[in-house]
Amino acid sequence: MHVLLVKMSSMGDIIHTLPAVTDAMNAIPDLKIDWVVEPAFSDIPAWHPAVKQVIPMALRKWRKNIIGSFPSGEIKQFLQTLKEKKYDAIIDAQGLLKSAIVSKIARGESHGYDKHSAKERISSYFYTHTYAAKKTEHAIKRARFLFSKALHYDLPKTRPNFQIDASKLPALNVELEKRYFVFLHGTTWDTKHYPDSYWQQLLAKTSAHKIRVYLLWGNDQEKKRADIFAENFSCVTVLPKLSITQIATVLKNATAVVAVDTGLGHLSAALTTPTIGLYGPTGADRVGVMGDNQFHLQAQFPCVPCYKRTCQYAKKHKTTIVPACYMTINPDSVWELLAKM
Numbered sequence: 001m002h003v004l005l006v007k008m009s010s011m012g013d014i015i016h017t018l019p020a021v022t023d024a025m026n027a028i029p030d031l032k033i034d035w036v037v038e039p040a041f042s043d044i045p046a047w048h049p050a051v052k053q054v055i056p057m058a059l060r061k062w063r064k065n066i067i068g069s070f071p072s073g074e075i076k077q078f079l080q081t082l083k084e085k086k087y088d089a090i091i092d093a094q095g096l097l098k099s100a101i102v103s104k105i106a107r108g109e110s111h112g113y114d115k116h117s118a119k120e121r122i123s124s125y126f127y128t129h130t131y132a133a134k135k136t137e138h139a140i141k142r143a144r145f146l147f148s149k150a151l152h153y154d155l156p157k158t159r160p161n162f163q164i165d166a167s168k169l170p171a172l173n174v175e176l177e178k179r180y181f182v183f184l185h186g187t188t189w190d191t192k193h194y195p196d197s198y199w200q201q202l203l204a205k206t207s208a209h210k211i212r213v214y215l216l217w218g219n220d221q222e223k224k225r226a227d228i229f230a231e232n233f234s235c236v237t238v239l240p241k242l243s244i245t246q247i248a249t250v251l252k253n254a255t256a257v258v259a260v261d262t263g264l265g266h267l268s269a270a271l272t273t274p275t276i277g278l279y280g281p282t283g284a285d286r287v288g289v290m291g292d293n294q295f296h297l298q299a300q301f302p303c304v305p306c307y308k309r310t311c312q313y314a315k316k317h318k319t320t321i322v323p324a325c326y327m328t329i330n331p332d333s334v335w336e337l338l339a340k341m
Contacts, residue, residue: 011263
């Protein structure tokens with residue numbers, strides 16, 4: 001069976017789909033999957049043994065220069081690749097208008113969430129078959145359910161298996177210590193950031209135990225924060241700018257990882273590295289790290305989860321900790337879990 005999977009972004013969403021691919025592979029022995037994905041994340045699907053072709057779709061790039069993209073032939077080449085095969089099934093696991101259009105262009109019967117379950121209601125009108133999935137369920141569970149319905153097999157009751165082939169991860173040019181932690185401090189929303197003062201208290205504890213901590217970064221702001229931490233603590237090493245595949249190698253070999261709500265946290269979980277996820281404005285029950293050796297610390301606050309990019313409580317009450325809900329996840333509680341690891 002040849003299936004086209006449309007799941008273009010983001011990193012966390014792509015990783016959340018891997019267990020569904022594993023379920024399908026176990027249920028359908030001859031399964032082959034082609035995966036439409038943004039080029040920035042194209043390495044991730046290729047780590048799964050059921051994925052035979054990765055089809056990059058540079059939609060973000062094309063939007064920035066739509067006039068120049070047509071003469072270059074990039075869009076034409078993508079459409080030719082998309083339509084050259086007739087698929088036994090097309091699964092849109094994204095549930096957005098843009099992904100629904102891709103599933104409509106491809107050849108074959110398409111499957112997706114119904115109008116009450118999709119992220120964007122309009123996407124449901126593009127599919128041949130639609131299915132109802134609870135929006136309050138974890139993204140991994142939703143994807144596993146969708147695949148089971150689209151490909152006609154019983155939904156497994158097993159724990160999520162991301163099935164990443166670690167042999168495809170590259171060696172590093174930098175030498176890492178045998179035992180180390182990785183603190184994933186960078187994320188997109190300001191409200192998802194664990195307070196810097198809390199990170200510093202946590203680093204003080206790891207420093208006292210002489211445990212090396214590696215920090216990653218993806219932009220100038222994250223690099224600046226990491227450098228400040230490194231200046232204050234001798235146990236901290238700021239790694240150079242790394243690709244996603246190189247980051248995966250760092251995470252795979254870590255003793256433990258502490259992560260805010262970010263795609264790299266889900267990557268760590270997919271690699272079965274012991275990971276502590278810190279959740280303030282977002283809910284671990286819907287987007288938390290999942291799998292073996294995974295732990296959640298969820299803020300306990302009246303307005304949690306708010307899914308807001310600005311902490312209204314902190315603005316109103318002028319709290320020193322922003323977002324205020326992180327006051328219920330202090331560094332001592334994080335260290336207690338780390339110490340057990």
